[in-house]
Amino acid sequence: MDYAITLKNNNKIFYETREHRYEMKCTEDFNLRFALKGNEIYRLGRRELSIHPDSFLIMNKGTQYISKIDSNSPVESLTLAFDQKFVNNFNACYHRSHSKLLEYTGSDTGFDMDFNETIYPFNGDLRFNIQHLKNNLEEGLQDELLINEYLHHCLINYYRVYHSEVLNKAEKLGFTNRSTKVEIMKRLNLAKEYMYTNYNQNIALEDLARHSCLSVNHLLRTFKQAFNLSPHQFLIQLRLQRARLLLKTTSHTINEIVLMVGFECPSSFIRLFKNKFNITPLKFKQMVA
Amino acid sequence: MHIKYISVFVNNMETGVDFFKNKLGFKVVNNGTINGTDYTVIQINDLFLSLTVTEPGSGFKTRLILNTSDCLKDYHNLKTAGVNFKTEPQYLTVGLAAEFSDDSDNQYILLEERNYDDV
Numbered sequence: 001m002d003y004a005i006t007l008k009n010n011n012k013i014f015y016e017t018r019e020h021r022y023e024m025k026c027t028e029d030f031n032l033r034f035a036l037k038g039n040e041i042y043r044l045g046r047r048e049l050s051i052h053p054d055s056f057l058i059m060n061k062g063t064q065y066i067s068k069i070d071s072n073s074p075v076e077s078l079t080l081a082f083d084q085k086f087v088n089n090f091n092a093c094y095h096r097s098h099s100k101l102l103e104y105t106g107s108d109t110g111f112d113m114d115f116n117e118t119i120y121p122f123n124g125d126l127r128f129n130i131q132h133l134k135n136n137l138e139e140g141l142q143d144e145l146l147i148n149e150y151l152h153h154c155l156i157n158y159y160r161v162y163h164s165e166v167l168n169k170a171e172k173l174g175f176t177n178r179s180t181k182v183e184i185m186k187r188l189n190l191a192k193e194y195m196y197t198n199y200n201q202n203i204a205l206e207d208l209a210r211h212s213c214l215s216v217n218h219l220l221r222t223f224k225q226a227f228n229l230s231p232h233q234f235l236i237q238l239r240l241q242r243a244r245l246l247l248k249t250t251s252h253t254i255n256e257i258v259l260m261v262g263f264e265c266p267s268s269f270i271r272l273f274k275n276k277f278n279i280t281p282l283k284f285k286q287m288v289a
Numbered sequence: 290m291h292i293k294y295i296s297v298f299v300n301n302m303e304t305g306v307d308f309f310k311n312k313l314g315f316k317v318v319n320n321g322t323i324n325g326t327d328y329t330v331i332q333i334n335d336l337f338l339s340l341t342v343t344e345p346g347s348g349f350k351t352r353l354i355l356n357t358s359d360c361l362k363d364y365h366n367l368k369t370a371g372v373n374f375k376t377e378p379q380y381l382t383v384g385l386a387a388e389f390s391d392d393s394d395n396q397y398i399l400l401e402e403r404n405y406d407d408v
Contacts, residue, residue, distance in 0.1 A: 125380055128403050132359050146365045153361060153378070160380075 003137065007144050010083035011151055013137070017076050021069040029081040030115075031059040032158060034122060034130065037249075038075030041068045041197075047190070049119055050197040053249075054241055056122040058115055058158070078134065080154060090155050116166055118189040119196045126157035169226040184222050187212045191219060191231060199238050200262035205231065239263060240276050247285045254281050294330060294339035298349035299393040302329060305340045308391045312370045351395040360385040360401035367399070 002016040012029070017037075033042070035051045042049045042057055043066040051057050059065060061084065069075045082090075122130075133150040141147065170185040191212035195203065208231055209216045223231050239261040246257045255266055263269040273281045299305030309315040309331050318337065320329040329340045343349045357363045364378050364387045375396075378387040384403035390396055 124405055125385065125403070128385075128401075129361065132361065136359075136362065143365075145369075146362060149361050149365050156380075 001138065005137070005147075007147060009086055009144075009148065011086055011148065012079075012081040012083075013133075013147075014079040014081070015077070015134070015137070017074045018069050019071050019074055021067070023067045025065060025067075027059045027061055027063045027065070027081075029061055029083055030087055031057075031082075032080045032154065033057045033059065034078045036076040036078055036130075036134070038069070038071050038073060040075055040077050041070075042066070043068070044117060047193070048197055049193050051119060052196075052242065052245075054122055054245060055119045055196055056126075057117075057119055059117055060115060063117060078130070080151060082151065082155065086148075086151070087155070090152060094156070094159060115162060116186055116189055119193045120158075120161050120165055124157070124161075126154060126161060129153050129157060173222055173225050184214075185226065187214050188219075188223055188226050191223060192227075192234070195231065195235050195238060199235060199242065200260060202262075203235060236272060237276070240273055243269065243273065243281070244277065244284065247281055248288045254285070257281075294337045295351075295353070296328075296339050296341050297351045297353070297395060298343040298347075299340050299391070299395070300343070300345055301392075302327060302340060302342050304392050305329075305342075306331070309338070309340070312367065312372050350393075352398075353395070354398045354400050357399055357401050360387060360399055363399055 003013070004015075005013045007013075010029075033040075033051065034053075034056045036053055039050050039052045042051070044059070044063065049057055069077070129150055133147070133154070136146070136150075166185055166189070169188075170181040173181045173184055175181050175184065191208050191214070194208055194211045205216055205219070209219045212219055214222070220230065223229075223234070227234060229237065243257050243261045243263075246252055246260060247254070250257075252260065254270075258266045258269045270281055273279075273284075277284065279287070297305070297309075306317060306329055310317060313333065315331040315333045315338070318330040318332045320327070322328070327342055331338050331340060360378050364374065367389065368374055372389050373391075374387055374389045376388045378385050384401045386398050386400045388396060388398050
């Protein structure tokens with residue numbers, strides 16, 4: 001059941017299931033975008049970003065984008081759009097100490113909200129809260145206070161993801177200048193989103209470096225510093241994670257999944273899967289069936 | 290042998306029963322007296338509690354962890370019903386939890402356990 005909900009405070013929630021869709025728009029608010037089933041492709045300028053059930057995309061207010069769904073099976077997409085005033089109030093609560101909060105009149109315009117528009121991992125508390133919100137809306141929830149409580153917590157969860165994925169990782173980079181750290185982190189996120197999007201393709205290191213505007217050596221060195229993994233290791237982990245999701249949620253055979261996620265050889269996939277999850281793909285599939 | 294009733298010490302039986310019945314959704318099962326102490330058994334799902342009146346200042350307090358499948362929803366609904374929360378929902382390593390109290394100063398933790406390892 002598709003729905004488009006606009007709350008009294010102008011927060012919005014859109015949920016739809018489509019096999020095909022093409023949309024060219026400009027965001028009116030800060031957005032969190034999820035593909036809860038299947039995958040959806042976004043184009044932001046020259047960048048192509050593909051989101052799957054294990055990832056989500058954020059877009060700031062005023063971003064021009066194209067979104068595309070072209071699938072043989074229905075794709076479930078969910079968008080949370082946060083009104084600027086709601087975000088400003090949230091920021092005031094999130095960043096201010098309690099004593100300062102008592103003096104806060106709600107009159108300032110808030111904090112810098114220009115987040116890194118890229119793909120982030122969709123897991124942990126954000127996943128639980130989104131699932132609860134979706135379940136409750138499907139059961140007919142209309143209490144706007146409760147819906148806003150979920151949205152408030154989704155922002156808490158996103159800020160924590162942003163801290164963990166961007167700010168904390170930027171601190172690990174071996175540069176003294178903070179603006180250099182931030183700039184390199186933005187480029188590393190370009191590399192990461194390229195792998196999120198092209199995870200099932202043969203990705204050459206040179207292509208990855210070109211996409212992230214870094215030299216190969218610079219990419220290898222800084223990626224490892226930030227993520228504690230080489231780009232190749234990151235890609236393997238991503239493929240294994242997506243293979244696990246496919247084993248759990250689809251009826252594809254293991255051999256089909258091996259090819260779908262970009263592995264060339266079933267035996268190396270089985271070995272890597274067992275090393276990571278301590279269970280063979282076949283046993284995992286039987287266990288979750 | 291197994292635990293059947295968990296005691297909750299209240300200052301006043303009437304307000305204690307009112308709190309559990311009208312705010313938390315328990316139902317009264319029975320009541321009686323053991324060794325001169327009045328008790329009322331209340332139930333929700335498979336949980337049975339025995340409310341027991343204690344003298345103020347006796348020091349008997351209860352701290353219960355109540356499990357929920359959706360902490361934010363129950364937090365919101367209980368708060369709307371007038372329950373006094375001491376903390377907002379907070380993220381722990383095991384999940385999401387909020388703490389509330391009753392008129393007898395018993396402490397309750399509303400806990401949604403979350404398995405973060407699941408796909």
